Amino acid sequence: MGIRQGYSQSTRCGLSSEKPQKPATKSVTAGRRGALTGPVVNVPVWRASTHLYENVAALEAGKSGNHDGRFFYGRRGSPTQWSLAEALTEMEPGADGTMLYPSGVAAIACALLSVLKAGDVLLMTDNAYDPSRSLADGFLKRFGVETRYFDPLITDYDLLFCDRTKAILLESPGSLTFEVQDIPAICLAAKKRNVVTLLDNTWATSYFHTALEKGVDMAILSCTKYIVGHSDVMMGSVTTHKKYWTRLRQTAQQLGQTVSPDDAYLASRGLRTLSVRMKAHETSALQIAKWLQRQPDVAAVFHPALPDCPGHAFWKRDFTGSTGLFSFVHKGDAATAAVFVDALELFGIGYSWGGFESLALPVHPEKYRSVVPWNKAGTLIRLQIGLEDTDDLVADLGQAFARARDV
Ligand SMILES: Cc1ncc(COP(=O)(O)O)c(C=O)c1O
Structure with missing residues (x-):
């Protein structure tokens, strides 16, 4: 194996490499971080809370920029978590970054919290996963966000939106009753009104459904399911493009969201197959x-x-x-x-x-x-x-x- 393959580099947010690859190839090659970890196929488990800096200037430099790929403090991740996040970004054409969460529910909650504020209306498909509904009807309601449910198979999207609508949570197919939604049409209607579209894409993953290409702003996965694939890790992810990346990232950091390097390693291992x-x-x-x-x-x-x-x-x-x-x-x-x-x-x-x-x-x-x-x-x-x-x-x-x- 040539060393170039081991050093297959991703950019900071994991933007796709220049050569187009099919999803199966990407699931094998994505997220290898040669520069920090050497020419290995698997980025090792990099356990650390504290990074030691050479001097105060390096400490200050480490703090600036707020981006991954620069070790700062364990809660911001290490090469093991960055590798997985970059791989998930590379699997989703049009994406600029992925945040990881300790469960799929945490991913849904943090994605919504990153785009909603008191007084806003959230639209939610009526076949949504029960904890998504309970988040909306409990926590979000207490914080002044109103949720309106809609028929997953609605065709007249104009009926959905009002002046206060700020986000729409889709789940396609629904994970109990399996209605498939017209995601491109809903996203188009939402975009015209500057409404953020979030899709729980756990059933298909980006392997079978590239959500951002269809117009979705935030693609949410319970990685607990097919990404991990071996029923031994809880994890969630949100993958998005530039417009929402900063606020997604800041919200996750403000809420202290982090995943362990051991879990990230297992999820990366699942991704390979x-x-x-x-x-x-x-x-x-x-x-x-x-x-x-x-x-x-x-x-x-x-x-x-x-x-x-x-x-x-x-x-x-x-x-x-x-x-x-x-x-x-x-x-x-x-x-x-x-x-x-x-x-x-x-x-x-x-x-x-x-x-x-x-x-x-x-x-x-x-x-x-x-x-x-x-x-x-x-x-x-x-x-x-x-x-x-x-x-x-x-x-x-x-x-x-x-x-x-x-x-
Ligand atoms: C469709 C769907 N989304 C999200 C989740 C939540 O994922 P997690 O269990 O990782 O919190 C689940 C879990 O069953 C699910 O079925």
């Missing part, structure tokens, strides 16, 4: 979703890559793939669905998703809706399809359906 994992999740989940459509106990399957999923046409236009998370309606009541989930042997029962293992749980979108009620008969079950053999997963689902039928 993102492409093979995503393709495997995609193939297996699609096969299982199509199999589920044929089962007598299933009333509907919500998977963005299936034609009858709400917003499928937008998925087809804007995304380059689908991932392992989708849901289906079991025709039985909650008790029958619980028997089905309990009978699964390969699927764990647990929150989260994006790891190598399959998970299942009944979900209740009816509890988290303000303007578009969810009133489908039956019980919604969400599946995360992991990296087990698809045939084994299908057999497991088949025996669980049979067990639930017997009660």
Whole structure:
């Protein structure tokens, strides 16, 4: 291996290199920081709180500029965290920087806090992740921000905005009911009114959906999911362009947001295998979703890559793939669905998703809706399809359906 490859340099904010690379290549090469760490493939875990300066002049120089790539104090990160942040920036064309947070929820909260103030109106898609809603209805409300929910499939965007609207939080697809939104059209309408667009892009990641290219201002990830990929780290990120970079960064610093170098190392390690994992999740989940459509106990399957999923046409236009998370309606009541989930042997029962293992749980979108009620008969079950053999997963689902039928 030539030394140049090891020294593949990123700029301070991680702007893409001159040669265009496909996402799979970027996930392998992005974020290598040759200058500080030498020609190694993995930036090592660089644990430190305190940096010692040679003299007072160096101390003063270290403080100035407020940018990464210059060690200042542990809370501002070290090469391990900068490497991951730069890699995530490079994965998102049009981006100028990424901030890391100790969870996806912290990322959503800090992104919103960086653009909102008392008196502002926040628009939020009605299929948003429950903690995003509770942040808005609790914390943000107390600080004088009003949240208005809207139908994720709305087409008349002009109805959404008022003079006080300052930001719009999108989640596409929704992580329980999987409606895909017309992100470019919503962003265009928002931009005309100088409204900031934030997208929870956790389901697809920039690997399958390059959000900033579609007009999004801030692309938010729960890295806990597919970036980490191994169910052993909590982390979030927000990637943005120049216009919002300074305030995003300042807000994170003012709120003391930081991630450990050990966690950043594990997330970088996950990123290196993102492409093979995503393709495997995609193939297996699609096969299982199509199999589920044929089962007598299933009333509907919500998977963005299936034609009858709400917003499928937008998925087809804007995304380059689908991932392992989708849901289906079991025709039985909650008790029958619980028997089905309990009978699964390969699927764990647990929150989260994006790891190598399959998970299942009944979900209740009816509890988290303000303007578009969810009133489908039956019980919604969400599946995360992991990296087990698809045939084994299908057999497991088949025996669980049979067990639930017997009660
Ligand atoms: C769509 C979505 N966004 C954000 C989050 C929050 O991420 P974290 O659990 O890392 O705080 C989750 C977690 O389940 C999620 O499903």
